[in-house]
Amino acid sequence: MKKFERIYQDLESKIKSGVYPTSTLLPSENELTKIYDVSRGTIRQSLNMLETHGYINKQQGKGNIVLNHAAYTFPISGIKSYKEIADEHQLNVETKVILNKKIKVPSFILDVIDIDPDEEFIHLIRVRSINDMTQIIDHDLIRTSVIPEIPDEAAHNSIYEYFEDELGLSISYAHKEFYAEKATELDQKYFDITPKDFIITVNSFVYLNDTTFFQYTASRHRLETFKFQEIARR
Amino acid sequence: MKKFERIYQDLESKIKSGVYPTSTLLPSENELTKIYDVSRGTIRQSLNMLETHGYINKQQGKGNIVLNHAAYTFPISGIKSYKEIADEHQLNVETKVILNKKIKVPSFILDVIDIDPDEEFIHLIRVRSINDMTQIIDHDLIRTSVIPEIPDEAAHNSIYEYFEDELGLSISYAHKEFYAEKATELDQKYFDITPKDFIITVNSFVYLNDTTFFQYTASRHRLETFKFQEIARR
DNA sequence: ATAGATTTGTCCGTATGTATG
DNA sequence: GCATACATACGGACAAATCTA
Numbered sequence: 001m002k003k004f005e006r007i008y009q010d011l012e013s014k015i016k017s018g019v020y021p022t023s024t025l026l027p028s029e030n031e032l033t034k035i036y037d038v039s040r041g042t043i044r045q046s047l048n049m050l051e052t053h054g055y056i057n058k059q060q061g062k063g064n065i066v067l068n069h070a071a072y073t074f075p076i077s078g079i080k081s082y083k084e085i086a087d088e089h090q091l092n093v094e095t096k097v098i099l100n101k102k103i104k105v106p107s108f109i110l111d112v113i114d115i116d117p118d119e120e121f122i123h124l125i126r127v128r129s130i131n132d133m134t135q136i137i138d139h140d141l142i143r144t145s146v147i148p149e150i151p152d153e154a155a156h157n158s159i160y161e162y163f164e165d166e167l168g169l170s171i172s173y174a175h176k177e178f179y180a181e182k183a184t185e186l187d188q189k190y191f192d193i194t195p196k197d198f199i200i201t202v203n204s205f206v207y208l209n210d211t212t213f214f215q216y217t218a219s220r221h222r223l224e225t226f227k228f229q230e231i232a233r234r
Numbered sequence: 235m236k237k238f239e240r241i242y243q244d245l246e247s248k249i250k251s252g253v254y255p256t257s258t259l260l261p262s263e264n265e266l267t268k269i270y271d272v273s274r275g276t277i278r279q280s281l282n283m284l285e286t287h288g289y290i291n292k293q294q295g296k297g298n299i300v301l302n303h304a305a306y307t308f309p310i311s312g313i314k315s316y317k318e319i320a321d322e323h324q325l326n327v328e329t330k331v332i333l334n335k336k337i338k339v340p341s342f343i344l345d346v347i348d349i350d351p352d353e354e355f356i357h358l359i360r361v362r363s364i365n366d367m368t369q370i371i372d373h374d375l376i377r378t379s380v381i382p383e384i385p386d387e388a389a390h391n392s393i394y395e396y397f398e399d400e401l402g403l404s405i406s407y408a409h410k411e412f413y414a415e416k417a418t419e420l421d422q423k424y425f426d427i428t429p430k431d432f433i434i435t436v437n438s439f440v441y442l443n444d445t446t447f448f449q450y451t452a453s454r455h456r457l458e459t460f461k462f463q464e465i466a467r468r
Numbered sequence: 469a470t471a472g473a474t475t476t477g478t479c480c481g482t483a484t485g486t487a488t489g
Numbered sequence: 490g491c492a493t494a495c496a497t498a499c500g501g502a503c504a505a506a507t508c509t510a
Contacts, residue, residue, distance in 0.1 A: 002478065023445070028494055039480045044495085057406060057445050060495045061487030065445050172291060174466045180414065180434060180457040198432060198457050200414060204466070211257070211291050211299055223414040223432050228462075232408045232438070236497065262475055273499045278476085294476045295506030 004045035025063035054231040099125035134190045139218040146214040170209040178202040238279040259297035288465040333359035368424045373452040380448040404443040412436040
């Protein structure tokens, strides 16, 4: 592992465990270079990571103040799969695969992405529930030229694990948007709501490291349980 | 202005104007050091900014690929005021101040932030509309120990401009969350909706540079027009 | 398949600028 | 005014990934 990553993790664990308590200053960058025996640039790289993850606030001339926000946040921001989030929070979740078949490219994807209009996609629909209550309906549209097939087992667990560990793909970034929308028939059926009700849909275009588009996801959430948190910087 | 900021802006404008077209590579870091006559570290700082703003994708061994996503995004992410966003998109908006008075600290703030329970807050309610249709109802709760008063004129324009330009405060970060919620009577009145309808509320705890909490904001949006976009990285 | 060139990533050391107390 | 702390910038070295001949 890289030095700045090791130092980041060490500082993170020390903040979490209270070695560096909230609203106190971290040791100065100069002191940290001595503690970890690295250059100041490396320390600063670790500190920048701590800042973007919401652990500290940097102030020129003063120091790096430990914040307590990171503990509270439930990071849906960034690309994380449902399974990763569920694992982190030890939720007991169930996934039911209700569709896994090949289709033509939907036109709304052709509008945005420049690909062969005859290319096939996999359409995957999965229903996620906690304590027998449906919380999320995931629609995935996946390029067969990148991922030829989704084994049922992978669909039941994590397709990201399948992409990354089995196929060796490296996911880079996603263009994500979300908004409220009227419930479709499928929403009504699984969320047990009426056609007049709304749901929140989180739609992502997901790209690989080499910038090839390979997946579109629409995660449909009940209004009552949807929540998004982040730390915004000016 | 700092060198890396100038270079960032120059590269940004060249990407936007098509000098560096989408899906081509930027000049290598080495070439850029010659073009701008700065060190490689400075160039890399500019490139990192371009990446976080979604203009490029970096790939070790290959180069920096120009993306076309940044053009589309409507960045509500980050701390931006309604007026800043409206100005950027040249929307014709109206703001009506319907409340501006002092109150005791609401208990839900005391639950989260450690402040004097007798401190007064300013409660500001503003209704934002576009083409005579109410789009947002903003509730602001502001610490009087930091900001003693909000002049009506500032409330009509931008309170952030007032904070930063008039009072010289520097806003640093916000802890933000949003979710759907049943409409209150005020929502019903201004959005012209029923008690059974939902709205989306974006709630922020906003902090100054020195980490003092100074403002809580709840922005209530119509379901139909709310939208949030971001670029997420793995 | 391999070697070499190119490009980005990491790390070091140093110097100077700027904000804070 | 002075010491301290973070911010910016420079230049150099080597590692890791990518591409090409």
